[in-house]
Amino acid sequence: MNKKLLAQILIPALIVLSIGAIWIYKNTETLEPKVTESSADGKESGPVNNDFILETDEVNIETLSAYGLPIIFDFGSESCDPCRRMKPDLIAVNAAMQGKAIIKYIDVWEHTDEATGYPITLIPTQMFINADGTPYVPSYDLGIDFMMYNRKDTGEHALTMHEGMLTEEQMLLILEDMGV
Incomplete structure (x- = not known):
């Protein structure tokens, strides 16, 4: 019975932790915005100096x-x-x-x-x-x-x-x- 109770607690906790880790991973770029400029073909070519924005x-x-x-x-x-x-x-x-x-x-x-x-x-x-x-x-x-x-x-x-x-x-x- 202890194993069943432990599983009922650990499984939801692991699911919540996994969802949190995935959210952090996917939102890392939006948490630290990158300023880039587009080259002529529309692909990002690197950082831009804010003086040119x-x-x-x-x-x-x-x-x-x-x-x-x-x-x-x-x-x-x-x-x-x-x-x-x-x-x-x-x-x-x-x-x-x-x-x-x-x-x-x-x-x-x-x-x-x-x-x-x-x-x-x-x-x-x-x-x-x-x-x-x-x-x-x-x-x-x-x-x-x-x-x-x-x-x-x-x-x-x-x-x-x-x-x-x-x-x-x-x-x-x-x-x-x-x-x-």
Whole structure:
């Protein structure tokens, strides 16, 4: 009778332990997410640096400028209809420009402190930075209205911004003018 009682206790305990072990084994990858980029054939090719992922929670120009690549920051929000309509173009440009330019999107309602200090009066608004860390200056008329901001104390060019939506083609045209 002791063996029967022992079996009635051990068998359910072993089943529970087995289920727990299987769950842990299957969920190990989701417990520690891996960031990977896809190669042209769609297969994973290795880890990606977070600096090249589209969405961000900070505007860190110094860190990103160290890569020596042109940068486009898009200030927007998921609650903004034009921002949502522009997002697929941002995703496409970010994917196409990996290793050639840095495209970043920041939600200004979720990260209001990161938009402070920039002349953002509406969203979406984009900021353009050359590969050398200087503000972008269009070399010719691209048919896109840019706003140029100068420092009050020195008159030096400080920022180049654009307000409103940009298409994928317009962003690629700007990046081409930036030397990509």
